Amino acid sequence: MSMMPPPASYPIEAFHAAVRDAIWEVLDQVQAPDALVAGAALTAMAIACQANVDVMLPSGLRRPSSLYTALIGQSGERKTTVDDLISAPIYAYDQKHAASDADMQAHYRANLRLWQATNNALQRKIDKSAQGTADVKQHHDEVVEQERQEPDKPVLKQIIYQSITERPLLEALHGRGKSIAILSDEGEIVLKSGAMKKMGNLNRAWDGKPLSLDLVDVRVRVVDPRITISFMVQEEVIEEFLGRRGRIARGSGHLARYLIAWPASTVGFRKMTLGDHAWTHLSAFHQRITELLDEADLRQTNNEPRTLLKFCTEAKELWAESYDWIEKGQRPGERFYSIKDFACKMLELAGRVAAILHYFNRLKGEISRETLQRALTIVGWHLDEFNRLFGDTNCTPQIEQDVLYLGDYLLNRHWLRGEGQAYWNEVRTHCKLRDQMRFEAALRRLEIQGAVEVGMDYTGSGKGKRVIILNPFRFQQAAMA
Numbered sequence: 001m002s003m004m005p006p007p008a009s010y011p012i013e014a015f016h017a018a019v020r021d022a023i024w025e026v027l028d029q030v031q032a033p034d035a036l037v038a039g040a041a042l043t044a045m046a047i048a049c050q051a052n053v054d055v056m057l058p059s060g061l062r063r064p065s066s067l068y069t070a071l072i073g074q075s076g077e078r079k080t081t082v083d084d085l086i087s088a089p090i091y092a093y094d095q096k097h098a099a100s101d102a103d104m105q106a107h108y109r110a111n112l113r114l115w116q117a118t119n120n121a122l123q124r125k126i127d128k129s130a131q132g133t134a135d136v137k138q139h140h141d142e143v144v145e146q147e148r149q150e151p152d153k154p155v156l157k158q159i160i161y162q163s164i165t166e167r168p169l170l171e172a173l174h175g176r177g178k179s180i181a182i183l184s185d186e187g188e189i190v191l192k193s194g195a196m197k198k199m200g201n202l203n204r205a206w207d208g209k210p211l212s213l214d215l216v217d218v219r220v221r222v223v224d225p226r227i228t229i230s231f232m233v234q235e236e237v238i239e240e241f242l243g244r245r246g247r248i249a250r251g252s253g254h255l256a257r258y259l260i261a262w263p264a265s266t267v268g269f270r271k272m273t274l275g276d277h278a279w280t281h282l283s284a285f286h287q288r289i290t291e292l293l294d295e296a297d298l299r300q301t302n303n304e305p306r307t308l309l310k311f312c313t314e315a316k317e318l319w320a321e322s323y324d325w326i327e328k329g330q331r332p333g334e335r336f337y338s339i340k341d342f343a344c345k346m347l348e349l350a351g352r353v354a355a356i357l358h359y360f361n362r363l364k365g366e367i368s369r370e371t372l373q374r375a376l377t378i379v380g381w382h383l384d385e386f387n388r389l390f391g392d393t394n395c396t397p398q399i400e401q402d403v404l405y406l407g408d409y410l411l412n413r414h415w416l417r418g419e420g421q422a423y424w425n426e427v428r429t430h431c432k433l434r435d436q437m438r439f440e441a442a443l444r445r446l447e448i449q450g451a452v453e454v455g456m457d458y459t460g461s462g463k464g465k466r467v468i469i470l471n472p473f474r475f476q477q478a479a480m481a
Helices: 017-030 034-050 081-088 086-129 137-150 166-172 187-190 201-209 235-251 280-302 314-328 336-362 371-392 397-413 423-432 436-448 472-480
Strands: 054-055 062-064 068-072 177-182 211-213 218-223 226-233 258-261 307-309 420-423 453-458 465-469
Touching: 017 034, 017 081, 017 280, 034 068, 034 081, 034 086, 034 177, 034 226, 034 258, 034 280, 054 397, 062 201, 062 336, 068 235, 081 086, 081 187, 081 226, 081 280, 086 137, 086 226, 086 280, 137 472, 166 397, 177 187, 187 226, 187 235, 201 211, 211 314, 211 436, 218 465, 235 420, 258 371, 280 336, 307 336, 314 336, 314 371, 336 371, 371 436, 371 465, 397 423, 397 436, 397 472, 420 423, 436 453
Parallel strands: 054 307, 068 226, 068 258, 177 226
Antiparallel strands: 054 062, 211 218, 420 465, 453 465
């Protein structure tokens, strides 16, 4: 990372109303950076959804709804406050089940000690037979039965882990379909944990692939795991991590799995608020998180499969359009050439986010084009952020110049004149982007960012005209800036 322009405002309007209102409520009260609060909300939603729902991407791949997020902010940004407020029901869930987890572990350790004692006695019997004239094979069936009696590790309810090494991580995921989260408002704990020394395991867990660990005293088998990772970290800590492990993190594809955000600081611009605050929207958000955690418990108890969400035909068409745009952006000299690792994963991330938005908001049927567009807007912001932080800053790609120009043109020529929309042909005629392919590519980029929407206007004559509808929230922000 190097000297960079400030990030754009986080597209909070892309969330559905219930989540959006909860985010705004926390922002109004805490006055933390927008991406910090929105990222924490998205993380909590992923944790609640990942045990309940998978997504079938239009590419034909079945994927988890898990997410990895990294939120960067200086000391004093109220990271802990945001984490405590947003993720409160998840911490409460762990606290609620802590006693039963401890009891299960105590019984397991007791049963294991008894089994080991019996195992040792059997081994002494075999050794004695081997020293004499008896055939040790006479103990075969007894050994097999003893192996069958080894106590199973309990499936704990605990979701949140922080500082965790490889072995405890795999033990936490032991079994089939276990769902956990590595979550911390002190990212140094996560970045310096043993788990980060085995990024390959975290990559496989992100994909839901099996893992195993075979040591002298332990055998761990992980099947179909679900894991969300999210940490809030200070600039100096992430810089130090990237200095030590950056090449491996990028080269292994691990860093490209993260929705990264480094929002502008709010320190020095906050206002004191007095009196108690009624958490109306956040309480509803918490209630939905709790419902989903309880639903996951019931699924696990009844051994029920996760719900598989698919995309409708219109959403698949949007997926294909987005794929073409992202693929072209990875050509030499284009916008995403230096961040191909993240660009290659953008659509999968958008698919995961779309599944989370769909399920969390109780939407029915297949994932709609609208929901996928919301997800593309959110992940598109993180794509720009990844590019801002890690991309090649030696030159500005032509497409980026075109997007900036077209956005400014729509702002000055139409929005500031009180017009909330502009006719396609009129813009094409008067703006400087005369090349049709460049014009359409820039407009498509603005649409994916959620700044505009292309529709049809049937007023006047019966024949419809293509119209570019300006997003009031985004253009008002731009006008204020």
